[in-house]
Amino acid sequence: MADWVIVVDDDTANLKMAGHILSKGGMRVTALKSGQALLDYVAEHGSPDLILLDILMPGMDGFETLLKLREQQESVKEVPVIFLTANEDEESETKGLSLGAMDFIKKPFVSEVLTLRVRHIIDLVHLQRNLEAEVEKKTAENQKLFLNVVSTLTTAIDAKDTYTNGHSNRVAFYASEIAKRSGYSEKEQKDIYMMGLLHDVGKIGVPDTVINKPAKLTEDEFDKIKNHPVMGARILKNIREMPKLATGARWHHERYSGGGYPDGLIGEDIPKEARIIAVADAYDAMTSRRSYRDILPQxxxxxxxxxxxxxxxxxxxxxxxxxxxxxxxxxxLREE
Known part of the structure; x- marks a missing residue:
């Protein structure tokens, strides 16, 4: 499909000349005679690949037209604009570039110069869009891979404890629901959900015999359990996709009034994400069956x-x- 260029100039001769030159260069051209005509046309027909815009026009000049065009609709903000001018005025050029114009072309037109400069800018914009699309694609692929790794880790964590299957997913759900009700943004809710999924990842390094021991733990065994937040944070701290992911793992066993582990933080010094996960974790622990007790009543x-x-x-x-x-x-709630 031919690239679409809109040319705006109050001079009919200039419009015809630009239209003829660009059409010979394989482009589809729409000619308009005023800034207002451009605003109305784009509102009805959508955004072209490029706009050639005269500066000196009666009524609304090119600068005002560009300002209103950028305010009119989101899709037009990315359309490249080249100003047309009969004068080599440094002040006008500076103003135009500051408004977001990509180039200036002097009138009267030189056929080859007009065609090449328009073609180069359109090609540059297409290249930029293709690169952005490729980056988005790679980002989505990386995100999918990351989620698969998280899912695998979550399964491995829950497999360590025969009595708490699904614990990580439930804690993640409860934590994100608390965040939602606290007015957190969707992104913050998703981040807290991910932290909830991996809050117990450090238990991977704790022996199964300790985690599933039905009798009271010895002091040494309890020390091994108490080390899982530190180990979890160590595992998660270098994940670039979510720099704060280790927060929930390290501090979900801190106590608001102090005396928790591993760092004995107090109150607001405990990251808010960890404070949320602490409540969610405790709720699920009490509503899950253990080797030494059944689910507790609400x-x-x-x-x-x-x-x-x-x-x-x-x-x-x-x-x-x-x-x-x-x-x-x-x-x-447990069935969600």
Missing amino acids: GIVREEIENGRGTQFDPDFADIMLAMIDEDVDYK
């Missing part, structure tokens, strides 16, 4: 979270979790 779970409000948990995020519990009297 009433007891609610009481535990309420008692931990301001001590174990951030009070704001605990309140949201309590509201979610009150809405979930039949334990449907």
